[in-house]
Amino acid sequence: MVLRMAKGSTTVSEPTYFILASLLDGPLHGHGIIKQTLKLSEERVRLPVGTLYGALDRLAAGGLIAVDREEIVEGRPRRYFVLTDEGQNLVSAEALRMQQAASVVTSRVLRLGSAFS
Amino acid sequence: MTVATDPNVPAGAGTSTGPDARAGTGATTDPSSSAETSSGTGPNATMGAGLIAEPNDVTTGPRTATGAGAGVLERRYRRLLRGYPRGYRSGYGGELIATLLDTAEPGRTLPSARESFALIVGGLRTRVTYATERPAWVDGVHLGVLALSVAQLAMLVPYATTVPLWVGLSALAVALIMRGRVRTALPVVVLVAVKVCSITLGRTWLDVTLLPVYPDPVWGGGALYGSGGPVAPMVGYALIALGLLALAAREPRPVGARSWLWWAAIPALAGANPAGLDFTAGPGPLTVARVAVEIGVLVLAIWAGHVARDPRWAMASVIYLIPVCAVYAENLGAQSSQDVAHLALLVFLTVLAVIVPYRAKRHVLL
DSSP states (O other): OOOOTTTSEEEOOHHHHHHHHHTTTSOEEHHHHHHHHHHHTTTOOOOOHHHHHHHHHHHHHTTSEEEEEEEEETTEEEEEEEEOHHHHHHHHHHHHHHHHHHHHHHHHHHHHHHHHO | OHHHHHHHHHHHHHHHHHHHHHHHHHHOSOTHHHHHHHHTHHHHHHHHHHHHHOGGGOOSOHHHHHHHHHHHHHHHHHHHHTTSOHHHHHHHHHHHHHHHHHHSOTTOOSOOHHHHHHHHHHHHHHHHHHTTSSOHHHHHHHHHHHHHHHHHHHHHGGGTTTSHHHHHHHHHHHHHHHTTOHHHHHHHHHHHHHHHHHHHHTOOOSSOOOSSOOOOTTTOOOOTTSSOOSHHHHHHHHHHHHHHHHHHTTTTSOOOOOOGGGGGHHHHHTTSOTTSOSSTTOOOHHHHHHHHHHHHHHHHHHHHHHHHTOSHHHHHHHHHHHHHHHHHHHTTTTOOHHHHHHHHHHHHHHHHHHHHHHHHHHEEEO
16 A cells, blocks of 8 residues: 555544654554553553554555564564654654644733733 | 462463463464463463462563463454454564553453454454555456345345256356356356346246246245346346456456355345335335445445545445446336435445545545
């Protein structure tokens, strides 16, 4: 499956955003990503395993993440995923967009608050 | 304390190791899993006993803490993983199991509803993604032709004792199309089409058939094509023949095989009025079953098109819709409002199936 992102708009869902964000500090395996997203989202994004690997497959197919290395731990294979440049750009752009959107509200609320104080 | 542990040791060890060892070796995905379970028999048994005696004691490492329960849990997860394509399971099944066991809280033996649902959806989704390897039109035509032939066989099923040869040939056609043997299926479909045409016209081509053809008493309903002309059924058979010709032109490249699950649709579709309009004679449970199956399959087609951003399921839906429209055209004026609602629903779902892949292509949700 190839994601044709150049053609149209790309919306990043909250789980995807946190999956990408969890990889900013370096490669992680499946369980590591689940723990990290839970931590980063303050326990809000609790990814079921089936959902996580579906998202990882889609992100890898879209070139946003890649498999860094594979290890065998206790007889089971374990893939470590790493953010690609494209993935890093996407998650940074999304963060900036949300920051800008947030500032629209926060700047006004703060100004209002200061006027009343 | 010893009273509590003693009966638990043989029970815990016996039930967990037996099925574990079989599950581990049977799955053959990772050779070490059987070794892991067999070597873990001793510690697991004592751990299991310890877990019951003093729950707070067993906090070292999630894998060992789940002890006897982990084997049962793993087996249940493996069962849920069967929703994934075989190729995916052999590649990543072990990794998914390991992550599932790592994330499961200690002592859990039953997968949570959330994890189970996610695995079922994930499996279906992966299957849909894996299904887009062949050219879209090949799968679209193949699926559409198969759905049509399944519906046609289902219509003939109530008349099985009266025209067993033709019901049998129709079933053979379904089986051949399902296995991707399009060249062999073609003459069988043409034979059945000629016979069905002769029945609708009241002739006795190919063999002597006592007309009209009445259904077996259990089914009830009218005579085979007793109230419908030759146009609608012939449109259906012509579409199948054309589709098979197009697929046959592709040989020697394989068309691929389809799921055996298609057979399961036949009992639900059987008993539908072969002449077409379902509701004019009064809706019975069989009509409801037919509409439910149609809606279910179309909703799956829409979902698959959305997930894979691919038009093949939409093509199949359109192919299925054409003879249905022909039935309505042929019976224009005779339909009840329920029939019109049925047609409107099918058209709506098919249009949705066509639109969704293109919408999803423009608007990528990651």
